[in-house]
Amino acid sequence: MISPENPEKMIRKEYKNSYIIYTLKRVKRIDILNSDIIKEIIEKDILRTDSKKKIKLVINLRGIKFIDSHGFRVLVELIGISKIYNNQLYFANISDEVRELIQLLELKNIFSKREIIIPDDKIAA
Numbered sequence: 001m002i003s004p005e006n007p008e009k010m011i012r013k014e015y016k017n018s019y020i021i022y023t024l025k026r027v028k029r030i031d032i033l034n035s036d037i038i039k040e041i042i043e044k045d046i047l048r049t050d051s052k053k054k055i056k057l058v059i060n061l062r063g064i065k066f067i068d069s070h071g072f073r074v075l076v077e078l079i080g081i082s083k084i085y086n087n088q089l090y091f092a093n094i095s096d097e098v099r100e101l102i103q104l105l106e107l108k109n110i111f112s113k114r115e116i117i118i119p120d121d122k123i124a125a
Contacts, residue, residue: 009026010027010034010037010038010041011024011025011038011041011042012025013041013045018055018056019056019057020055020056020057020058021057021058021060021092022041022042022057022058022060023060023062024038024059024061024062024063027063028064028066029064029065029066029067030066030067030071030075031066031067031068032068032070032071034071035070035073035074035075036074039074039077039078042059042078043081046078046081046082046087049085052086054087055087055088056087056088056090057087057088057089058090058091058092059075059078059090060093061091061093061095061098062092063095064098065095065097065098066097066098066101069105072107075091076110079110089114090114090116091111091114091115092116092117094111094115
């Protein structure tokens with residue numbers, strides 16, 4: 001597990017074209033132990049943006065196999081915060097396991113509109 005003192009080891013941030021892409025490193029789950037750290041890192045960037053300039057943020061979920069209710073709550077909060085600041089938040093590489101959880105929790109309406117396909121060659125491994 002990544003310690004809260006080293007959040008930069010948990011998330012890699014890349015700038016590609018008009019996107020800021022956040023890739024979770026060495027993380028297989030988004031849960032109560034790490035979701036607040038993820039939120040803090042991404043929220044900081046959202047709050048720094050100029051609300052007149054629309055930013056596209058992508059959370060790359062490659063490798064994420066499980067998200068608990070706290071993790072989903074944080075992701076939904078990030079969607080709301082990004083809307084307030086006139087940004088767009090998307091999710092890429094949603095695994096079948098997470099897609100099943102989205103369906104079970106009846107969050108498909110929220111997440112299906114925000115799924116984006118980014119070719120592997122556009123995201124560093």
